Amino acid sequence: MLTIKRRAIPAIALAATAVFALASCSAGTRTENANATQVSCDYSAPDGNTTVNVLAYNSSAIDPFTDTMVSSCTTENVTLKHDPIDFGGQVTKTTATLAGDTGTYDIVETYGFVIPALADAGKLLPLDDLFDKYADDYGLNKISASMREGMSYDGSLYALPMQAQMFVMAYRTDVFADLDLEVPTTFDEMIAAASVIRDAGVMENPIALPWLATSDVTTSFQATMNSLDADFVDADGQVTLDTPEGKEAVEALLALKPFMDPQVTTFDQPKVQQQMFNGTAAMSIMFSGRMSDLVDSNNSKLSESIGFAAAPKVNREAQYSYNRLSIDGWSIPFNTPLDSEMLFVMMASAVSEEASTSAVPAAYPAREGMVTSENSPYGAAANESMATAQPPVVSPILASVTTEIRPILVQILTGGISVSDGLAAMQAAGETIAG
């Protein structure tokens, strides 16, 4: 019995040493991401060693900015730490870190949709003074004014815009060419094209939209309503779900559903990308940040056959396109113990001109006129989409209303309840939030 113990202990010790040795030999060789640009990042560092925790989800559009920030601003004493995380994880962690008096993260990635609620609750630091102070050093005035507006609330800037994202349609140029199809500009044209593709036996479910039941599905519903010049609430904060526009929007989505994968309510944007990679869908509409993956030859053998078009409208009379204009940016949480000036400089360096230029075509930077049809395969489509997007309704209750109505919307789309019952239920749920 003693011998068992004697042999086990050295074995365990050896294994443990091996693990530690291997780990430490790699810890220093964190190779810089190919997308990282070296820019100047001049801040006054505090004494001693500091770690700055950055919360940002991974995507080919966000990564260039994150990686530039991490690699340019890390020094001997100050380490920027960015853990890989998916979008759902970022949403959860944002709530968690902003909940109490202390949080884990010092810089968080935010987007226009959540700014009103967070700003209203005092969870983010206003950045106006810092912006004015560093505008010249980092060329911040070249950031599009409308995007800065999109990240402001109640007159103050709450996030430094890094990029814009709008819906872009990606489609299979080869399939459309073979079947002599025009690029759709309305939902009906999409359905017509899908029928032709299905009847020709090319694909069973040619349309792909991200309808994940725990997040993306409400974005799609909101975009549909926006096309009809409506939203979940109006500018006065009244809930406007059980309305003719709401009904038309739900029915439009239901009309698309038969042409989509039956499991579409489990699809987030990466899964929709996967459908394009696998050739199981011929048309998809997603945020522009997911577009450059589609033409990356490392991801799929079909990368040469993908074309881009502007987001369609719900119907020919609609004023705006089926579209959400989302501005992504960097914010400073109210509960970070670190110096906000240092953090702002880090954020500013990440959105500087060089960083933004090199982020094209993966991202659509927030600076004026960076993306054209020449430097980005989806540039023309993106610009056209942006021009036809509805000016957003700003309301601090929009985010919570969305969370509340989401399960009901899923029920409507999966046929669990009728359209009229569903709309009434959503209206009631929204009104409990509106108070």
Place this chain on the structure above:
Amino acid sequence: MTLPKIDLSTRALITVKPSGKRRVALNRRPPRVTGALLAALCVVMLSPFVWMMMSVLKPTDVAFANPPVWAFQPSFDAFINLWETTYFSDYLINTVSVAVVSTVIALVIGIPAAYALSRFPSYVSALLLVLALIFRALPRFAVVLPMYDISRALGIYDTRFALAIALVAINQPFTIWLLRNFFAEIPRELDEAAMIDGCTRIGMLRRVMIPLMGPGILTAGIFVFLFAFQEYLTALVLTDTGSKTVPVFIATQLGQTLPLLQQAGAAAMLLTVPVFAIAFVAQKYLVAGLNDGAVKG
């Protein structure tokens, strides 16, 4: 209803080589059909890992292709990128060190407690078993959510120490119960004999009991290590960036794009390999420990 007292005590199982003569094979032919069925079962049990390994080794453009691609040029990019561009090495260290620290602390405080309880009459053991069962059956959130609150208040949130201590506490009832059963096999006369020779109780514990209990301690240690290693829920709630463990990391990559999904798969594979080793090597101890629980329980 008690089972006949065949020598199924853990010490016997571990220290005595199983002699095939104990069971009379009523069917003396080599069990071919059974063997074939069991082999097929092993294939089925391993198939998820084999499939994941294949997906991780395929180049990204065919890794998740539908219909699946069977002939491909294997590539280790997922593993290399995982190791070099993420903090996977940190997560691995966190996972292993939390498991090791939990095990050490659990044994250090569990062994004396188990010994003390073993010298009490058997209705105490029944009480212990009931408590161990109740605590094991608890919905973990009932314990972990307050721990989240306390750890934030104390400032030890997102540290490896907090996670290790939490895991010690959660598994302690089971640990004590397991160790107590081992101790109960050692006759009390041994205690008396050692103490007559002038040892204090604690000294006797150190010099006589623990060496005798080697296999038992190893078994309990392996179980605690495994429970800590496998833990997801507690780690999810109590860690963030500082002490993230590998299971939590893998779960945060489920909504990522292809290359990162492959890296998550690579992380899972890197966990599977040592687990395979543990399963083979520690098998004897796991079996004996589970046996003991079944027989005595």
Place this chain on the structure above:
Amino acid sequence: MKTREFWLLFFPSLVVMGGLLVLPLIRTVQWSFEEVRYGTPGVFVGFSNYIEAFTDERFGKAVLSTVTITIVTTFLLLVFGYLIAVGVNRMTRSRPIILGIMLVSYVLPNIVGAVAFSWLFDDNFGGIVNRFIELLSGNQVLWFTDQVPNGILIIANTVWHLVPFAMLIILAGLQGVPVELREAANIDGANPLQMHINVIIPTIRGVLGFVTLISIMDVLRLFDNLIPLSPQAQAIGNESIMLYVYSVAFSNGAQRLGLGSAVNVLTILIILVMLIPFIRSIFKEAKVVR
């Protein structure tokens, strides 16, 4: 043993368990009577959290689906565990290899196994299971959006994860069946089926009871494997009680600690009620031995 010695030896464990198990439990009970968020003191609301939990349709569905999955899984674990144990009992030389391979799915973290499992069933990722099914029957099975197939997927993964444990314990029990008993039955002319049903299973009743108990306790707390296998659990009615607590009390802006704690307390009570018969039999046995 002197009382002082006992407490000296037992004290560290007592502190750890008392401080980190009992105190949090008390806190949970306290929270269950309050409307509270993290970091802020709570407001006493009496039983309203409990009433809300009882009348919440979502909680009812979670209980129903968790209990259903538990019953089916436990049954399958007993059946498969028994069959596999009988098979392994027959093998002698290859036993270590078989046990080693079988243990892998038990020893690996549940969430890792579930992710690997989910890739097999996901068409979008080239999973082969649907290909086989299509070959055989021409139909597609929606593993992630239909309630029953998703339930089957969850049960399959849970059984896959826990059957090595069940099998090992039953194997130990089988090895405890006295040889004389089997020989006597053989002489009496029992065929293998009768042998199992009338001789072996009654003899290992205690072991089977133990496996049932542990399975029920573990599967009632289902959480880890739902994350990859059932991303849409709430919408299709396959949410487990723990997943419900997680979304209500911890994740995604829903920070109803009071409600989550009330559900925790209710779950504890349910589990205690289910444990009573087992506890009684344990105490009865202890009295006999004494």
